[in-house]
Amino acid sequence: MRRWVFIPRSYKTSELQCERAICVTPAEAAEIISTSKAILVTGGLLLERDYLVNFAVELSRFMPVIATGASSKPLIERGVKPLTCSYTLHHIIQFAEDGGWKELKRYNLMVFLGVQPYYLSRVLSSLRHFSRIKTLSLDEFYQPNADYSLSSIAMAIDDSLCSGCGDCVTVCKTMSKGLAINVVKGKIYIKPCLCIGCGLCAEYCSRGAIVFERGEGLHVLMLSEMLRNMSLVIER
Ligand code: SF4
Ligand code: SF4
Missing domain, CATH: 3.40.50.1220 (TPP-binding domain)
Structure with missing residues (x-):
């Protein structure tokens, strides 16, 4: 889902x-x-x-x-x-x-x-x-x-594919303004107000758990x- x-x-x-x-x-x-x-x-x-x-x-x-x-x-x-x-x-x-x-x-x-x-x-x-x-x-x-x-942009996240590894968090560029993406208890959470829609998290997720749509x-x-x-x- x-x-x-x-x-x-x-x-x-x-x-x-x-x-x-x-x-x-x-x-x-x-x-x-x-x-x-x-x-x-x-x-x-x-x-x-x-x-x-x-x-x-x-x-x-x-x-x-x-x-x-x-x-x-x-x-x-x-x-x-x-x-x-x-x-x-x-x-x-x-x-x-x-x-x-x-x-x-x-x-x-x-x-x-x-x-x-x-x-x-x-x-x-x-x-x-x-x-x-x-x-x-x-x-x-x-x-x-x-x-x-x-x-204009939406992320589709499939929790069943996510392993909670945190690779997506380490590549997120918003670190200095506050983190737009985080993993809590094996599940990723996004703060839309901080996300700049760069797509790096999706690119670095080897399990395809994040997909960008536009x-x-x-x-x-x-x-x-x-x-x-x-x-x-x-x-x-
Ligand atoms: S979305 Fe991908 S990169 Fe991020 S925690 Fe889940 S499996 Fe790891
Ligand atoms: S799209 Fe970019 S800014 Fe938004 S959560 Fe992913 S890596 Fe961070």
Whole structure:
């Protein structure tokens, strides 16, 4: 049985000095959405990646959708009725900051899916500084400017393969800041807030007990897990 540890940072983002988003697990993202007045904002990446359309369709069962960047086309084709598809992302951000569209005042959480990462980074920075609304990024890359973000990297740890030898601990480079990985009673523990996602522990583990996942495969896995948890949260 593998257990997952979600790592917020790539090496580069670990160097940022700004306040960073809380890296949430799929279950935590589900809980945040379910306990907020959430609205989903979709972007143009839906036109390029069909799996994002599928997840946006599923998410539309839980919250209204603002479709930007022409993302309304694949959504409407699948039966979704967006709250609006008349505004660009730039308009929506402006409304969140100046209250220019009354409808938006009903929500306290903006959830983003399918927005180009470099554009989303700037949008989230603006919202963080100039609006009251909280933000959650469900996109593939960890977004430090959001309030909450899914991670870009995850470690899958298989305890049944681990011998507790400690080789992974000796190669971890975070020693000076506090140890990101440790072995306690033959089992490894990771502190995600210290881990820089370098992958050395996995590389040096001769038993293959640590595997790093990233990219589209991990993104699909996290979104699926989040949706499963959202159904559970709604039902309870
Ligand atoms: S190197 Fe591998 S087997 Fe040894 S403690 Fe680390 S994860 Fe376990
Ligand atoms: S060696 Fe492993 S635990 Fe240590 S920083 Fe690198 S990825 Fe994280």
